[in-house]
Amino acid sequence: MKNILRIFKYDLKKIHKNVIAMIVIMGITVIPTLYAWFNIAASWDPYGNTGNLKVAVASSDEGYSGELLSVNLNLGDQVLTTLRGNSQLDWTFTSAKKAKEGVKSGKYYAAIVIPKDFSKDMMSIFTSNVTHPEIKYYINEKENAIAPKVTVKGANAVQQQINDTFVQTVSQTALEAFQLVNNVADETDDQTIADNLSAALAQISTDLSSAAGTVQAFSDMANSAAIMLNTTTEFLSQSGSGTKASVNALGVAGNGIDSLNSALTGTTDSINQALSQSASFYSAVSTCVGNALDSYNSDAQACANALTAVSGRVQNLIDGYQSLENSLSQIADSITEPNLKGMLMQAIGNIQKAKASQEAIRNAINDAATGITSATANATELKNNIDSLIAQSNSSISTVKKDYENNVKGSLDDLANDLTSTGSSITSLLGQLDNSLKDISGVTGSAAGNLTEVQKALSDSASLLNEASGKMSNAATAMLSSDDNGIQLLTSLLSEDPEAIGSFLASPVKLNETHIYPIENYGSAMAPFYSTLAIWVGAVVMAAMLKVNVSDNLKHKLNNPKEHQLYIGRILLLLCIGFLQSALICLGDLYFLGIQCEHPVLFVLAGCFSSLVYVNIIYALTVSFGDIGKAIAVVLMVMQVAGSGGTFPIQCAPEFFRKVYPLLPFVHSMNAMRECIAGFYGMNYWIELGKLALFLIPALLLGLILRKPVIKLNDAFTEKLENTHLI
Known part of the structure; x- marks a missing residue:
């Protein structure tokens, strides 16, 4: 122990007597503080200066x-x-x-x-x-x-x-x-508002229901028109397919019927044109019967049979007119507008006239067939009776036709003239029969298909209107049955400031941030890292600037002291300088920079204890391995800068640094200083210092015991380096 103290006193005496040595020691003491202070000051509040x-x-x-x-x-x-x-x-x-x-x-x-x-x-x-x-x-x-x-x-x-x-x-x-x-709403009481709204909903429901009935009626009318067109198409198709015997027997009469079918080509776009067809049809029938009776009395029965078949087709048309009349009546009943209702009633009257005319035609055809059957007894009388019946039918049809021409569809005289002009050419009419029937059948079939599609669309629309009417009715009922609490609540809500409510909806959730260990600025948070790094740098500078081995002259004066005495005697000087470095660094952090610190005394203590450990580690490496030991100290510093979690959480670092993290002295020094800066949690401060103290064990083992076998090897290595005259 005596030699250890003598070595320490000798070192202090040499420094005291040498001004240059004192300046160097002062520089070694101050330079590490600048490293810490400049870095802490530079990172004091970087995020507060983002305005630049x-x-x-x-x-x-x-x-x-x-x-x-x-x-x-x-x-x-x-x-x-x-x-x-x-x-x-x-x-x-x-x-x-x-x-x-x-x-x-x-x-x-x-x-x-x-x-x-x-x-x-x-x-x-x-x-x-x-x-x-x-x-x-x-x-x-x-x-x-x-x-x-x-x-x-x-x-x-x-x-x-x-x-x-x-x-x-x-x-x-x-x-x-x-x-x-x-x-x-403030101008009217809540119940009045509810009653008015309910009444409005009920009226809307009624209007929708009425509209649904009207649309459904039009749908039925379209369906009836489609039935009539289908009947006409079927009649025209079958009229051209009579038996060969009937055509031969009728002769001119058959050609007259074909003339009527040809005239029907212009009737497919509306039911009203059927009247013109009927009138033309019976003009042809008159010619047919007259020619049959004048030519061959033996063909009268075949002619009567053909007319009976035509009578059945006319009955189908009469049924279609009846269905159309029913649909128009339903529409008229659901409409209250006077002008529109009057037009519908006039149309119904026209349909009734047309139906009566068709019934007269049907009866005339039946009478003609009966007269033709008995014509063998008195052909002249039969012909006169038939001509009279046909004249009466033509008169009735002409009256109805005139009514339709004036009020509904316009003149159809061209069609009647075409029928009259074609009566003179029996052979020509027979050739045109098939083509005329095909054209009329195609047009009426297409019109019937279109009417079917229209009927379906109208029916769907009626269903939707009925559904909407039901929903409106339910809403009106619910409005009447509900209490006024909801209205009052809504009124209260709407009375609030729209800007305040809009602001709330834009950001309904506010973050309530609680700082468990608040730190005033970024510089205070970074102080443990830069202070610890500066203390290590100070130890490295001492090892590089000062001789770590005792001179031979001093050894001789001490009578060749033991190696551990030489080791401890010289390290005492380095420890003193290290304590000065760490104390100056920590005090400058506290009172020069003004970092936040809850426990300043313990902060300085943590810095000094860190210097004790770091000086032992670096001194042991330098004494044992010389310049190689100094290089190892620098490598350890670089590794700790990257892997100690001083700037970023260690969890963000690569896997290698996460594994060596607990083995680095920086980690425990910084954790102890953080406890002092932000506040203690349990015994964490003392636990971290205890973990840091564990690094003294390998350092002392290396410096006092393990280095002895490598002293001679290190001396030889040093001698080789000196021989280069470069190092």
Whole structure:
């Protein structure tokens, strides 16, 4: 122990007598403090100075003028207005082109560009074709590693602000509209409002039901017209397929019937034209019967049979007219408008006249058939009777036809003239029979199909109207049966400030942040890392600047002391300098920089104890391995800078650093200092110092025991280096 103290006193005496030595020792003591203080000061509050980061902002937004909502909205302009008062970043307002070019050139760290359809796309949420709006964000990551992280936070803040502004604007507009309704409601008591609304709903239900009945009636009418057209088509198809015997027997009479079918080509677009067909038909029948009786009395029975078949077809037409009359009557009953009702009643009268005319025609055909059967007895009398019946039928049909021409459809004289002109050419009529029947049948068939589709559409519409009527009726009933609590609640809600409610809807959830161990600034949070690093750097500087071995002259004066005495005697000087370094670093952190610290005395203690451990580690390496030991100390420093979790959480580091993390002295020094800065948790401070003390064991083992076998090897290595005259 005596030799250890003598070595220590000898070192102090040499320093005291040598001014240069004192200056060097002072430099070794002060330089590490500068390393810590400059780094802590530089990172004191970097995120508080983000207002110096230039970020370009450009808006090409053309805005939105509401067709969907009664609101004029330009989110791009609102963003620019808000950012002008925002000092988080150095927002520079320019055009989209200049913003992008500025990012490329490095003039701006980033750029935010709002496109021209931005507001319009935002409002597309109220349409069936939703388009997600986009903000263009351009960033230059070449300029700096941290700046992009800061600017992207600004871009995210802009995005959140736009979302909040959109929701607040839409909500506020809707609430203002509701409030307008509420102001009107304030002038009337709640029950009156409910009664009026219920009555309105009931009236709407009644109107919908009436409309459904009308549409259904038109559907039935279309169905009836389709039946009549189908009957006409079937009649025309079958009229051209009579037996060969009937055609031969009828001769001219058959050609007369064909003339009637040819005349029907213009009748497919409406039921009214059937009257003209009937009149022309019986003109042909008159000619047919007259020619048959004048030519061959033996053919009278065949002619009568053909006329009987025609009578059956006429009856089918009469049935169609009856169905059409019923449909029109149903429509007339459901309509209260006088003019429209009068027109429908006139149409019904026309249908009734047409039906009566058809019945007269049918009876005339039957009488003609009966007369032809008995014509063999007195052909002249039979012909006169038939001519008389046909004349009466033609007169009746002519009257009805004239009524239709004047009131409904217009003149059909051309059709009758065509029938008359064709009667002179029996052979020509026979050749035209098939083609005429095919044309008429095709047109009437197509019209019948179209009427069927119309009937289906009308029927579906009637069903939908009935369904809507039922829903309105239910709503009216519910309005009458409900109490007024809901109305009062709605009135109370709408009485509130729309702006306040819109603001709430834009951001309904607020984050209540609680700092368990609050730290005032980023510099205070980084002080443990930079202070620990400076203490290690100070130990490395001492090992590099001071001789770690006792001189041979001193050894001779001490009568060749033991190795452990030499080791401990010299390390005492380094420990004293290390304590001065760490104390100055920690006191400068506290009182020069003014870092936050809950336990300043223990903070200085943690720094001094860290210096004790670091000096032992570095001194043992240097004494044992010389320059190689110094290199190992530097490598350990670099490894601890990367893997101690001083700047980023160790969980973010690669797997190798996560594995060596518990084995690094920096970790425990920083944890102890953090306890002092932010506040204690249990015995963590003392536990971390205890873990740090464990590193003294391998350091002392190496310096006092394990280094002895390698002393000679290290001396030989040192001699070789000196022989190079370079190191």
